[in-house]
Amino acid sequence: MTTVDDSPSTPLGGTVSSSTGNGAAAAPTQSFSVPRRYFADSSDWESELERIFRHSWLFVAHESEIPEPGDYVTRLMGTDQVIVSRTESGDVRTMLNSCTHRGTLLCKADVGNASHFRCGYHGWTFANDGKLTGVPRYRELYGADFDKASFNLRAARTESFHGLLFATFDADQVSLRDYLGDMAFYLECFLGVSAAGTEAPYGAFRFLHQGNWKLEADNFSGDGYHLRHAHRAGFDLGLMGSQAGSTEGVCIQFEHGHTIRAQRTAGVEEIAFPGYPEERWPEIRSQLSPAQVEMFANSTVMHGTIFPNLSFLHTPRAGGFDPGDVDAAMVQLRVFNPVGPDTTDELCWLVAPTDYAEDWKESAFKTMQRQHGATAFFESDDMENFRRMLQVNSGVETRARVAANFDLAHDHAPYEAWFDGPGNIVGSDISEVNQRWFYQHYLDLMEG
Incomplete structure (x- = not known):
């Protein structure tokens, strides 16, 4: 594990710990912004398809x-x-x-x-x-x-x-396992809870929306800053449940541009796995390594992005909001395909342990659809913001003079990580360090 404060005196790229080596360029440690043209121009969209999508898993x-x-x-x-x-x-x-x-x-x-x-x-x-x-x-x-x-x-x-199928047309790309690198340690925390493996019991759900694909990928990569503002109505309605309580969080970066933001309930010593049937907790502990158990126990949320366009969300929000629903942790996968600079074709899946009870899976599905489905509370908020960003990013003066800024919390790291795991761990729940990492890797590929 490497823990840094994300300050200019601690270059982020030089502290990444990875079993496959640090192949990504150093992330910025000073003011960092991304030209708005990357969110609006057709020529840049076509370059993305060639330089990024054609060569990634x-x-x-x-x-x-x-x-x-x-x-x-x-x-x-x-x-x-x-x-x-x-x-x-x-x-x-x-x-x-x-x-x-x-x-x-x-x-x-x-x-x-x-x-x-x-x-x-x-x-x-x-x-x-x-x-x-x-x-x-x-x-x-x-x-x-x-x-x-x-x-x-x-x-x-x-x-x-773990049942997730990836493909690439690049014969020279490293293996999938090497591409995931140390991020696999964290993915296995929620994909490996059952010896029976995982399934997508309800298939994929597809929808189109206005907005550049990167906006949603960077949102999932680690944006905790927008929650209380864009999603205030959801908090006011109590839809976040225990996630709205006292928490501590970290942001983690990995080779190839991958990122994770993770939270847990603060001040809890007991090893518990909220959202999972208590009778299955011994199996979870046996399936995961001690370091993974330490990281995953008492989790309130974990989300991130596998570069370039697969994001995930794990939350143990209780039940599906109907009387009699059981507590069920929800794991959602999201893919953002850029069918144009201004249009994203999106698919989402619920992923669940194969051998868990059907009522558990149904509650997890209800949580996904009502919180993060295509027309759900939180998605409606985000989609509106993405559409509004698209509306202004195509402006000539905007593209030339007003960049998208990602300077939040360069020197803000109030937490010590509660676990000893791989990757570059920054003890900050609200930060743009993950977005800086995502976009630095993106720019390296686009401009290198």
């Missing part, structure tokens, strides 16, 4: 969405449409959803089961592993020596982490 699905051979979902990787398929042999393949003949969209459904995909334009047929198996009249029109294998669907590397 991107979350595409949960394994439980495609449990049987032939199951598939169609998703986006940036702006590239892909098919994520469980092949007949049980492997998972992620392939461009584009016929290799003339480029027509191959599979039109969002979800289904198929052994083959047939193009509706000229009838080319591909197996669910991407191999071209049928070309009408190919001997007559192409010749007997036509090489079908050279027209297989373009496939991405696909790897899994």
Whole structure:
């Protein structure tokens, strides 16, 4: 563990502790801002797709969405449409959803089961592993020596982490495990509570909204500053429950631009896992390492961003707001695909331990939908702010003269971390250190 005060005398990049080495450039220790054009310009959006999305590990699905051979979902990787398929042999393949003949969209459904995909334009047929198996009249029109294998669907590397499927088209990118690096220690705190693993019991929910994708990614990366202002109505209604009590928090940064903000109830010595059935607490302690238990116990909220566009939120908010609902910790995954500089295609999932009771999962789902669903209290607040930011960021003078500022709490670190874990740990609950880290990595890729 490395604990710093985020002051100019302690360069952030020089203190990152990572099992894979500190490959990211040093985060800023003086005044830091991001030009507004990065939130509005079409040319920068196109550069993002090439420089960032094409070369990163991107979350595409949960394994439980495609449990049987032939199951598939169609998703986006940036702006590239892909098919994520469980092949007949049980492997998972992620392939461009584009016929290799003339480029027509191959599979039109969002979800289904198929052994083959047939193009509706000229009838080319591909197996669910991407191999071209049928070309009408190919001997007559192409010749007997036509090489079908050279027209297989373009496939991405696909790897899994606790049931989460990631893909990349970059053959030179490090493995997914190395890309996650020390962040895996924290992800396992809520993904590894059960030996049975995880599932996404209700599938994915998709919606479009106005706003640049980075606004939401940086919000989840560590923005605790907006909560009492943008979401004041939610606090006034008591929707945050115990999270509104006495807490202490940290912000953590990792290689490759990943970040986490975590809170726990202050002053509690007992090892407890609120939101999880008490009879399952011994299993949680056995599943996690002692250091992970120390970090995760008495958690009130944990959220962050896996660079570039996968964010997560863990909260043990009690129940689903209806009489008889059980206490259920909610884990939500969010993906932000930039279909334009001003439009974000978003998907969200509830992730739950596979073998937990159905009423527990239902309560967690209600919490997700009512707090952080597409039309929920907190999302409505955030989406309005993102839309308003978009409204002004396209202004010529704004882009030229008024940058987005991220100077909050350079020298403000009032807490000592209550756990000994990896990454660069800053003892501050309200800070923009995570956003500085996220955007420094972004700018390194865009301008390097």
